Amino acid sequence: MRMSQLFGKTLREQPSDADTESHALLIRAGFVSQLMSGVYSFLPLGNRVRLKIENIIRNEMDSAGAQEILMPALQPLQLWDQSGRSATMGEVLFQLTDRRSRALVLGPTHEEVVTDLLGKFIFSYRDLPLTLYQIQTKFRDEARPRGGLVRVKEFTMKDAYSFDLTDDDLSTSYQTMFDSYEKIFSRCGVPVVPVDADSGAIGGKGSQEFIFLSENGEDTIAQCDNCSYAANLEKAEFLRENFSEEPMLGLEKIETPNSTTIAELSASLGIENRQTAKAVMYMAIPHNGGSEIPILSIVRGDLEISEVKLSNVLGGVNLRPLGEDELLSLGLTPGFMSAVQLESLAQVVADESVITARNLVAGGNQKDWHYKNSNYGRDWEASITADIAEVIAGARCRCCSSGELSLSRGVEMGHIFRVGQRYSDALGVVVQDSTGNSITPTMGCYGIGVGRIFAAASEVGINENGLRWPISIAPYHCSLVALGFDKDESIREDAELLYRELTEAGVEVLFDDRGLRPGVMFNDADLIGNPIRLTVSTRNQKEGMVEVSNRYSDEISHVARDSTVNHIKEEIKVLFDAL
């Protein structure tokens, strides 16, 4: 490709609405352009990167035995009513109507459509296992798009769906996809950490995310420093340590003026946060539109309630925290709440941490009063005891019991789910087994965000001069800069010849034939970030050389003009092998 013909323009200044450095560079280098909040165009350079990522995914999916299809983005709302997700997905689901007032949605994911499709063609156990995939545009009406390409309303996703007869078979299909994902991320030059995850609105019996660690990420993950345990904070488990083996002391009511927070309370009593019990009130909003149920959740004072865990414990309800006024109107005392003598007012859900702890200070359910020496089982009880606390840094790993968990930020690149029979059940899809019995197939589903790989890869290679792409997804293998192209006939001839030779040898070249000042062309080459840069100039030409600069090794070398093509092919091979 000739730079003189390339659509898109590099910008000298930082775009005002880009927050992260990598996203700012993608805009400055002319890879993407924003149409509106959460919606982007891909310009020729960005589009090449996108297509290369897709082809790596396609290649690995095909190798794993998955078959590519393409399903519609436009779907009948009725299918979503059938699965129950028109209610659970809520406002994220883009809805519209056609000219005959038929209710439609723009697909945010395709479990319903693929299951419906399966039901039309699969009737026998002989047809399974089967894995289908597509690379397609998804639509989600996100409340707040952010982070450039990280959270957007329209995006390209590879989504795959496996169907098996048994859970064991599902595990095999799942593992195949897991392995395939590791290869995909590795080939794209994006390091990821697989973590246990919450399955959210997809549902199912367990899922894993592939997280790209980044300060710009919106997910937090916990990793053990001793064993291989890693999990999304929404899911991460940890050991509750017993801080006290002491015997239960007598319950006392003590005056604690103005101690409405755990910090104030423990400071005024001279105790540690973990010697208190924290009570947080929620309203559980059932999906079926029934009336709200008050939930009193209790954790040890040094911990926080995980709303995701709490919601899961209660069967996936939506939770709404209560404001101070609302608490008062229910007869509760904000800042001084506990489950002691309050079990009748709300369903009490207690974290494991408060079950074994002894003699905690808990709210007195009366302004300016607390209970001292409250103990679970004696002074109060919960209808549910479960893991509803969020991991804190330094917590003990539940997996190996000896390691400590650390927390890091990251972006979810992919998510794989053991979904089970939820959708086959909802849509009535069955196959016959060898004895003629009806079997409901079990499903796995597997997603990768193409745009997120794009964003992550751009962030990995970034340096002070611009982008730096992994060779596998770089828009071009190399930039060819011809100094004096506009003036010097012999430079022109030589650069054109080299361009032709490289192209014919299968090397992808972005040829800067604009004849601008050297600094402009060098800076643009750096900004765009193709891994190798070639320079043809009078100076090099006199020596019979071409200058080769490798953005990964940071080496600048001079290669004989005759052997340039072979040399470049070799450097490209080395870069590919390093991935």
Added chain:
RNA sequence: CGGGGCGUAGCUCAGUCUGGCAGAGCGCUGCUUUUGGGAAGCAGAGGCCCUCGGUUCGAAUCCGAGCGCCCCGACCA
């Protein structure tokens, strides 16, 4: 949806407080000089100052409403 910031040339922004000719740099067009790390000069083109309403002799500027973009939070396969 709550909180904050912003909206003026293609881009980055000044001008708004204190109402009075629509501005700069970059980019773009033409010419001249220049050519190994974002050159210089000369001459140009380019504007619904986000929108609507109000105040005023007069509004980019003040007031009101709305819309859009970004950030924090809520939310989020």
